Amino acid sequence: MKFLLVDDSKTMRNIQKKVLSNFPGAEFAEAGDGIEALSVIAATPGGFDLIMVDWNMPNMDGITLVKKIREKDAKTLLVMATTEAEKARVLDAIRAGVNNYVVKPFTPEALTEKINATLAKAKAA
């Protein structure tokens, strides 16, 4: 499974990487903001199976990134990482095209569970 981890916090990316490396065939690319993420996506011909998107980032935030991705890609699974403060805006993220969201801080179990639920839902669709 190919993951792209987009977060301006390297610590958060490392936490995600550690948890998600339990998924079969996990491979990772990383980006520190939305602009970097778009160039990583453009430079990755096969694309990604799932992209973790932080909401708050410099240069280009997560919601803008989600909209940009969805302009040409309806398929890649997008999971938004929000803080408690952004939770009220989760509906905006869903309208923009995220498949699921996880509220930070999360436990390894909570993240794994969210990813499993996202995969199961995509499979059923």
Ligand SMILES: [Mg+2]
């Ligand atoms: Mg952030």
